[in-house]
Amino acid sequence: MNNLTHWLDKLLSLAVTLLMLAIVVTVSWQVMSRYIFHVPSSGSEELARFLLIWIGMLGGVYAYRTKAHLGLNIVTMKLSAIKQLYALIFSHLAVLAFSISVLVIGGINIVNLTLDPVQTSAALNINIAVVYSIIPISGLLFCSYAIVELLSTIRTLRGNK
Amino acid sequence: MEIAGLVLIAVFFVLLLLNVPISFSIGIASLVAMLVSIDFVPAVTTAAQRMAGGLNSFALLAIPFFVLSGLIMGRGGIARRLIECAMALIGMLPGGLALVNVLSCTLFGSISGSAVAATSAIGSFMIPEMEKKGYDKNFSTAVTVAASTTGMVIPPSNILIIYAIAGGGVSISALFVAGYLPGILVALSLMMVCSLYAKKHGYPVGSAMPAKKIVQKVLAAVPSLLLIVIVMGGIIAGIFTATEAGAIAVLYSLLLSVVIYREVKVKELSAILLKAGEITAIVLLLIAVSSTMSWILAYENIPQSISDFLLTISDNPLVILLIINLTLLAIGAFMDMTPSVLIFTPIFLPVAESLGLSPLHFGIMMVLNLSIGLCSPPVGSVLFVGCSVAKTSIEQVIKPLMPLYAAMFVVLMMVTYIPAISEFLPRFFGLM
Numbered sequence: 001m002n003n004l005t006h007w008l009d010k011l012l013s014l015a016v017t018l019l020m021l022a023i024v025v026t027v028s029w030q031v032m033s034r035y036i037f038h039v040p041s042s043g044s045e046e047l048a049r050f051l052l053i054w055i056g057m058l059g060g061v062y063a064y065r066t067k068a069h070l071g072l073n074i075v076t077m078k079l080s081a082i083k084q085l086y087a088l089i090f091s092h093l094a095v096l097a098f099s100i101s102v103l104v105i106g107g108i109n110i111v112n113l114t115l116d117p118v119q120t121s122a123a124l125n126i127n128i129a130v131v132y133s134i135i136p137i138s139g140l141l142f143c144s145y146a147i148v149e150l151l152s153t154i155r156t157l158r159g160n161k
Numbered sequence: 162m163e164i165a166g167l168v169l170i171a172v173f174f175v176l177l178l179l180n181v182p183i184s185f186s187i188g189i190a191s192l193v194a195m196l197v198s199i200d201f202v203p204a205v206t207t208a209a210q211r212m213a214g215g216l217n218s219f220a221l222l223a224i225p226f227f228v229l230s231g232l233i234m235g236r237g238g239i240a241r242r243l244i245e246c247a248m249a250l251i252g253m254l255p256g257g258l259a260l261v262n263v264l265s266c267t268l269f270g271s272i273s274g275s276a277v278a279a280t281s282a283i284g285s286f287m288i289p290e291m292e293k294k295g296y297d298k299n300f301s302t303a304v305t306v307a308a309s310t311t312g313m314v315i316p317p318s319n320i321l322i323i324y325a326i327a328g329g330g331v332s333i334s335a336l337f338v339a340g341y342l343p344g345i346l347v348a349l350s351l352m353m354v355c356s357l358y359a360k361k362h363g364y365p366v367g368s369a370m371p372a373k374k375i376v377q378k379v380l381a382a383v384p385s386l387l388l389i390v391i392v393m394g395g396i397i398a399g400i401f402t403a404t405e406a407g408a409i410a411v412l413y414s415l416l417l418s419v420v421i422y423r424e425v426k427v428k429e430l431s432a433i434l435l436k437a438g439e440i441t442a443i444v445l446l447l448i449a450v451s452s453t454m455s456w457i458l459a460y461e462n463i464p465q466s467i468s469d470f471l472l473t474i475s476d477n478p479l480v481i482l483l484i485i486n487l488t489l490l491a492i493g494a495f496m497d498m499t500p501s502v503l504i505f506t507p508i509f510l511p512v513a514e515s516l517g518l519s520p521l522h523f524g525i526m527m528v529l530n531l532s533i534g535l536c537s538p539p540v541g542s543v544l545f546v547g548c549s550v551a552k553t554s555i556e557q558v559i560k561p562l563m564p565l566y567a568a569m570f571v572v573l574m575m576v577t578y579i580p581a582i583s584e585f586l587p588r589f590f591g592l593m
Binding site for chain 2 (some may be wrong): 013019020021023024028030031034045049050052053055056058062068070074075076087088090091094098101102107109
């Protein structure tokens with residue numbers, strides 16, 4: 001289990017890093033082709049927008065893993081250690097519930113909507129389903145990490161009792 | 162509408178107080194509010210659709226680039242060069258070191274786009290330096306913390322891009338240009354407080370450097386400052402869009418930090434890219450769920466109800482603007498700037514517009530207002546960083562912060578009631 005999470009962490013960091021690199025290269029290419037070669041490339045703008053959706057979702061999972069998402073801890077901070085753990089469990093359950101309902105179920109639905117009839121992007125002919133597939137995928141990743149966090153918090157809670 | 166609106170607010174606050182990440186608090190509250198009048202499957206599908214749609218925007222593309230260039234520029238010697246330049250220019254005035262601190266924080270905040278980065282980079286050098294010269298440590302910390310937030314309205318600024326998106330297509334170029342005068346006014350008002358404070362406490366006056374040294378120090382800071390000139394010059398002249406300006410800022414900062422100053426090693430870049438991806442994604446996820454929230458707000462006609470409610474309190478625009486400002490100050494004290502802007506722009510902007518404010522004017526007012534929250538307890542992130550850099554406590558910094566808050570509040574009121582402060586420059590450059 002620990003090995004698997006470690007492997008997943010590595011893969012996720014690598015994916016976010018590469019996506020960032022790709023978006024920098026894409027938009028730099030767009031700027032250069034417009035100002036140096038005077039050939040505006042409409043495909044690069046579209047690709048950059050799609051990359052951004054992927055960065056937002058996969059990076060969002062990464063930020064959940066590194067506990068970097070913004071939150072408000074002034075109330076939970078004042079609770080006893082045990083109650084803080086209960087609050088933590090609640091917080092991860094909330095992430096799990098949203099990820100299953102909106103990101104996984106809702107995400108699969110919008111992917112299906114773009115498959116019938118098949119929608120493709122205007123400039124690059126990319127299948128929109130591929131672009132939107134990151135929503136259910138990231139939903140599953142959020143769920144996996146939420147479960148990992150829940151299990152470890154419950155373990156701590158048992159140890160504290 | 163009432164039920165869905167109340168459900169949205171109640172669920173959001175319960176989740177927020179239980180320390181559920183704000184992005185998920187917004188998402189879940191919006192979903193539950195949707196479920197009041199919409200079935201489960203169409204509700205989750207619409208929510209997912211709004212999230213995807215919210216992220217699929219050309220304007221958003223500027224954010225990862227300004228985050229990235231800020232991270233690259235924020236490293237190493239740029240803070241030092243800006244401080245030395247400021248020292249050469251205004252170090253000899255009464256309260257010189259405090260003024261240098263304000264100017265350096267403002268410049269660094271603008272270049273790095275992060276008030277927290279400005280506080281830690283400038284503060285870790287300037288606070289000990291001021292203490293050495295006899296300044297009170299808590300005063301020095303208060304000055305650093307307050308001045309670091311001025312970079313929020315001075316472009317390039319990610320928060321203005323976020324506002325432009327939340328406001329439904331306000332011009333980013335116009336907003337950028339609009340931020341200059343208000344930002345400079347805040348910096349000047351803070352400097353005024355510093356001078357008076359320094360005079361009252363008899364702080365030492367530095368001596369002027371020889372002219373040759375001044376020129377040398379200023380020239381050393383020019384390459385860093387050139388970033389702002391290139392980015393803003395290009396935007397004002399209409400040569401490139403904000404997104405392209407962001408990409409150019411990344412390329413320029415790479416050239417400067419990796420090739421010329423050699424302060425960032427090539428192998429460090431992958432860690433910087435990952436960090437930028439993380440910061441960007443936090444903002445993007447907030448934008449995605451806020452797009453779901455603004456859908457349910459509009460669907461249930463909630464901004465209209467709030468506007469009607471405000472108009473029952475008073476029909477005097479001056480009073481309503483004051484109420485909005487006080488509400489935002491209270492919100493800013495508890496919530497970070499990005500979620501505050503994303504949540505409250507769709508609610509308050511229609512009210513402001515019905516009072517005759519331009520979206521540009523309202524945006525600058527809102528960001529300036531929320532900047533004060535960044536340096537006020539209980540949750541001001543910049544205040545926390547400032548106190549930890551200076552190894553002091555919030556309780557001790559609050560007292561010297563009071564006159565600085567007052568100065569910022571006075572400027573906020575000026576910006577609120579004198580539209581020309583925000584609108585003069587964009588008009589002058591033909592951007593509005």
